Amino acid sequence: MEVQNLHKRYGRRVAVEDVSFTVEAGEIFGIIGPNGAGKTTTVESIAGLRVPDSGTISVLGLDPVKDRAEVRECLGVQLQESSFPDAITVSEALELYSSFYRNPVDWQDLMELLGLGDKRKARYKALSGGQKQRLSIALALVGGPRIAILDELTTGLDPQSRRDTWSLIERVRDSGVTILLVTHLMDEAERLCDRIAVIDGGRVAALDTPAGLIAAASVMQQVRFRLSRPLDKRLLTELPEVSDVEITEGRYLVTGSGQLLGSVAGALARAEIVAEDLRIDQRSLDDAFVAFTGRPPESSAPRQEEA
Numbered sequence: 001m002e003v004q005n006l007h008k009r010y011g012r013r014v015a016v017e018d019v020s021f022t023v024e025a026g027e028i029f030g031i032i033g034p035n036g037a038g039k040t041t042t043v044e045s046i047a048g049l050r051v052p053d054s055g056t057i058s059v060l061g062l063d064p065v066k067d068r069a070e071v072r073e074c075l076g077v078q079l080q081e082s083s084f085p086d087a088i089t090v091s092e093a094l095e096l097y098s099s100f101y102r103n104p105v106d107w108q109d110l111m112e113l114l115g116l117g118d119k120r121k122a123r124y125k126a127l128s129g130g131q132k133q134r135l136s137i138a139l140a141l142v143g144g145p146r147i148a149i150l151d152e153l154t155t156g157l158d159p160q161s162r163r164d165t166w167s168l169i170e171r172v173r174d175s176g177v178t179i180l181l182v183t184h185l186m187d188e189a190e191r192l193c194d195r196i197a198v199i200d201g202g203r204v205a206a207l208d209t210p211a212g213l214i215a216a217a218s219v220m221q222q223v224r225f226r227l228s229r230p231l232d233k234r235l236l237t238e239l240p241e242v243s244d245v246e247i248t249e250g251r252y253l254v255t256g257s258g259q260l261l262g263s264v265a266g267a268l269a270r271a272e273i274v275a276e277d278l279r280i281d282q283r284s285l286d287d288a289f290v291a292f293t294g295r296p297p298e299s300s301a302p303r304q305e306e307a
């Protein structure tokens with residue numbers, strides 16, 4: 001997928017100001033950003049559901065607007081809050097959707113794969129949040145797409161259902177499907193995505209691997225430890241990575257940047273001192289999100305899924 005200089009406004013409101021990125025085959029590519037940043041508009045434009053004001057989008061060499069019918073065959077979409085008639089059953093929904101495609105996968109296999117086999121006769125309104133979510137993923141995959149767009153994949157699910165869904169998505173990726181994932185959940189993005197675009201105010205604020213985003217955002221790190229015997233503080237302060245050393249009752253707090261942990265561990269080894277309780281404060285994608293957007297990511301309180 002290739003998106004170049006995408007612009008989209010709704011009346012006077014600019015939703016996407018200038019977005020460009022490329023998604024490689026076989027990747028899980030994440031889009032994160034604050035509410036109203038333009039994420040959904042971007043992925044809906046890729047799916048051909050919105051017509052951009054300007055810019056170009058190419059999906060497997062096709063134009064999502066001009067080649068709408070072909071794009072539908074190779075791209076599956078799970079959008080926010082899919083809604084279905086309350087009375088439709090799981091198997092009816094899957095059978096109906098599979099009839100929309102030229103080469104659908106076996107919907108019964110898919111139903112089993114997504115753990116919905118024993119719910120085949122259950123009506124949509126009787127499904128739990130996690131089951132509805134799995135059905136919407138199944139419907140995005142029933143056409144046998146080469147690309148799947150998943151918007152808010154696990155928002156609102158309990159922690160176990162989220163982890164199960166993540167494993168499922170990794171299996172889908174391993175089967176050769178490229179995945180474009182929009183998410184509010186930083187742990188989801190960090191766990192699943194090969195690369196992530198941070199979109200803010202309709203523009204790409206940063207684009208890198210999760211580790212790359214975290215490294216770029218976390219200038220300062222801290223290493224904590226206790227020592228069995230006193231150490232000349234200068235052995236630490238003279239290290240180029242170290243900016244500050246605090247010592248309180250044998251407890252050391254070293255602040256710095258770069259390869260701080262390796263550098264401190266090396267200095268201790270040279271002084272032949274053993275550190276106890278050595279810990280580094282890990283930076284996470286939340287810190288990167290704050291650094292690139294100036295706001296903390298919105299947290300989503302997981303709801304308990306009924307059995």
Ligand SMILES: Nc1ncnc2c1ncn2[C@@H]1O[C@H](COP(=O)(O)OP(=O)(O)OP(=O)(O)O)[C@@H](O)[C@H]1O
Binds near residue numbers: 015037038039040
């Ligand atoms: N159909 C529409 N008509 C008018 N304005 C819209 C429409 N759809 C989106 N917008 C506005 O465009 C901007 C971008 O919305 P979009 O849904 O793409 O953002 P988002 O990053 O997906 O947000 P969220 O995380 O809240 O889903 C927002 O200000 C939104 O209010």
